[in-house]
Amino acid sequence: MAHYYFFLCILFTFSLSFYGISAANHQVTNFAEKTPGGIRFTKEIGIPFTKTLMGTINNYIWTTILQQSDPADRKPVPTVNIYIVDFKGAEAITWGDNINVSAVYLLGYQGNLKWEFTSLLYHEMTHVFQWNGEGKAPTGLVEGVADYTILKAKYFPPAFAKPGTGNKWDQGYDFTARFLEYCDGITPGFVAKLNKKMRKTFDVKFFQELTGKPLDTLWKNYKAKYGNIKHGDEITEFVN
Ligand SMILES: *[C@@H]1O[C@H](CO)[C@@H](O)[C@H](O)[C@H]1NC(C)=O
Numbered sequence: 366m367a368h369y370y371f372f373l374c375i376l377f378t379f380s381l382s383f384y385g386i387s388a389a390n391h392q393v394t395n396f397a398e399k400t401p402g403g404i405r406f407t408k409e410i411g412i413p414f415t416k417t418l419m420g421t422i423n424n425y426i427w428t429t430i431l432q433q434s435d436p437a438d439r440k441p442v443p444t445v446n447i448y449i450v451d452f453k454g455a456e457a458i459t460w461g462d463n464i465n466v467s468a469v470y471l472l473g474y475q476g477n478l479k480w481e482f483t484s485l486l487y488h489e490m491t492h493v494f495q496w497n498g499e500g501k502a503p504t505g506l507v508e509g510v511a512d513y514t515i516l517k518a519k520y521f522p523p524a525f526a527k528p529g530t531g532n533k534w535d536q537g538y539d540f541t542a543r544f545l546e547y548c549d550g551i552t553p554g555f556v557a558k559l560n561k562k563m564r565k566t567f568d569v570k571f572f573q574e575l576t577g578k579p580l581d582t583l584w585k586n587y588k589a590k591y592g593n594i595k596h597g598d599e600i601t602e603f604v605n
Pocket residue numbers: 396448450458460465
């Protein structure tokens with residue numbers, strides 16, 4: 366089965382310090398308002414809804430996912446911009462503190478567009494606020510943390526990986542999100558603590574420091590817990 370997300374996520378490391386700026390502003394611009402996708406955005410989602418949603422998600426990421434009650438722990442983000450843009454090839458592109466959402470993608474989506482857009486923003490806004498070890502963290506882990514947010518927020522689609530699936534801890538997206546969920550079961554607040562360690566660099570030892578077990582042991586135990594399912598998204602759940 367094809368992977369359900371085809372995000373192209375471009376993360377720029379933002380090295381300037383803006384201590385003191387803690388509450389981010391939220392801006393939305395529809396650069397595609399005359400295209401069919403931009404028109405669908407206005408009709409089914411709209412700028413006011415998006416701004417409110419951004420506030421909700423921003424809070425959720427700070428309080429629940431990254432647990433950064435101390436503003437000094439947060440990534441300095443003065444303003445998050447969402448641009449609705451007429452482009453093809455990805456659902457969204459996150460660049461620095463900006464998220465370009467594809468009007469072409471919005472037009473083609475079949476189903477509840479508001480729900481899908483909300484799920485997309487939970488993922489993309491996580492990229493805006495998460496630490497990535499100044500680019501040293503594996504991409505699969507960075508994507509896994511973003512999908513962990515949609516898992517916890519319960520905005521994940523039916524095709525989202527089931528627990529125990531995947532072939533590698535840093536396979537990315539939903540597979541890594543499920544592994545992070547397991548690590549969180551061992552050490553409460555694991556994702557938040559790992560993110561905090563990833564401010565300047567990345568080391569696989571972070572997993573051991575947080576759980577007491579080396580990463581490869583954690584992955585083996587995770588797979589063993591679910592009966593060593595080999596191929597990720599092909600499994601069906603048992604029905605009584
Ligand atoms: C996002 O869209 C804006 C507005 O059209 C554009 O200027 C910018 O280059 C785009 N960014 C990326 C990374 O494509």
